[in-house]
Amino acid sequence: MGDNTWYPLDNAGKLYSSIISSRATTLFRLSATLTSPVHPDYLQRALELTLERFPLFKVQLKQGFFWYYFEQTDRTPEVEKEKYHPCISLSIKKRGSFPYRVYYYNNRIALELSHSLTDGTGGLRFLSEVIRQYLHLKESIPIKQETISDEQLLSETENAFRKYYNKDIPAPGTRLGKSFKLPLSLDKKGHYHIVTGIIDIKELKEKAKAYHVSINIFLTAVYMESLLKLQDKIAIKKRPVVINVPVNMRSFFESETMRNFFVSITPSIDARLGEYTFEEIIQELKIEFSRLLTPKKLSQYIHRSVIAEKSLTLRLMPSPVKDMIAPSIYSFFGEGQYTSGLSNLGIVRMPEETEDYIERVECYPPPSIGNKVKAMITSYHDQMYISFGNLSKDRMLEREFFRRMRRLGMEVTIETNDEEM
Incomplete structure (x- = not known):
């Protein structure tokens, strides 16, 4: 692939690139903790080999007249020792910066990615390849180096929203009016507080089974109940509680894309x-999940995503103007409509040959001003990691959620990057 190859952003990427700010960085984190300390030189080489396999990531964000786009570069990002709060302090619009970064700290390899480039599924594929290459170099695990065909490259870089867009399908209906918001003040810039609860999956499975639902519905119910309880305690006027739940569309529509391919459903309870x-x-x-999680219903969400980008007003607006108005449009029509977000990346499967060297895999949600607290979940081996990301100093939701889990009879181990919880 020559230089000057460029990729238009996908539908989600266009939105995320316009709303980036020092607080809403659009960065989410995926990390793996290994059984021994990370060697930076091997990690750097592993990153270079991974970029040969996934050239979509060897790009920088450029501003066109109407839209941002990614341009191929012959530069390579440098791996860095981690020293700041997660998901903060990367301006991907700055000349020469990449839409992600690779960190190491003790035994941990962390990948922080902008949602303008990819989603959790694409990010996990990239991280698992970095780890595979790293362990090949450091531990001599045998791996087969892949050669990538043009056809494979096309399928990995496709805009799957466009592929499955059908102009004859109507967009889904409108929302419930104003949702309940947690009364939280932003902490100072550069601070992002993480609280992770670790739970035994077997225990969780049994608990969900007792209620005849999936783990996902069970956890969403605990999250919803925690928000409703907080509203009871602190709000004078009752409002609907609305949770933003991203859905990986690859489970419903065949696609190998490494770019964004998710939509958000918004289960709600009208208090x-x-x-x-x-x-x-x-x-x-x-009822809500089974009603919404069907290919027919989800194709309406694809329609909404594409139609927003096709809108003539938006298309013909110069990108600096989009940058000015996108954050307020997003907070009004997007995050402004939700009480919080809960994203479950599901069971993470790392390449078999690497599993003995990986202790845990976890993820942190991107910071957001519209939803100051959000949570993201991964499961690896027999543990589930539920991580809350919070831009405020208040831990009311985290406390309510984990106390409820304990009252339901589950053991929870809590870790945090704060002095106190």
Whole structure:
């Protein structure tokens, strides 16, 4: 692939590139903790080999007149020793910077990616290749070096939103009016507080099974109940509680894309209708999830995503103007409509030959001003890692959620990058 190859951003990427700010960095984190300290020279070489395999990542963000785009570069990012709060302090619009970075700290390799480039699934594929190459260099694990065909490259760089867009399908209906917001003040810039709860998956599975639902619905119900309880304690006026739940579309539409291919569904409970028991919340979510998680219904969300980008007003607006208005549009129509976000990356499977060297895999959500607290979940081997990212100093949601999990009879180990919880 020659220089000056460029990629238009996908539908989600266009939005994320316009809303980037020092607080809403759009960076989410995926990390793996290995069984021994990370050697930076091997990690650098592993990153270079991975970029040969995934040239989509060997790019920098450029500003065109109407839209941002990614341009291929012959430069290579340098791996860095981690020293700041996660998901903060990377301006991907700065000349010469990349839309992601690779960190190491003791036994941990961390990849922080801008959502303008990819989603959790694309990011995990990239991270697992970095680790595979790293362990090949450091531990001599045998690996087969892949050669990538043009056809494979096309399928990995496709805009799957466009591929599955059907102009005859209507967009989904409108929202419930104003949602409940946690009354949180932003902490000072550069601070992003992480609280991770570690739970045994077997225990969790049994608990979800007792309620006849999947782990995902069970955890969303605990999250929803925690938000409803907080609203009871602190709000004078009841409002709907709305959670933004990203859905990996590759589970419903065939695609190998390494770019963004997810939509958000927004399960909600309208607290104005009265008190809900935990069983009632579970029942509501069960109906909502089964109603929305079908290819037919999800194709409406693809339609909405593409149609927003196709809008003539937006298309013809110069990109500096989009940068000015996109954050307020997004906070009004996007995150402004939700109470919080809960994203589950599911079971992470690393290449078999690397598994003995990897202790855990976890993820942190991107910081957001519209939803100052969000959570992201991964499962690896027999543990689940639920990480809250919070731009404020207040841990009310984290405390409520993990206390509820314990009251439901589950053991939770809590870790945090704060002095206190």
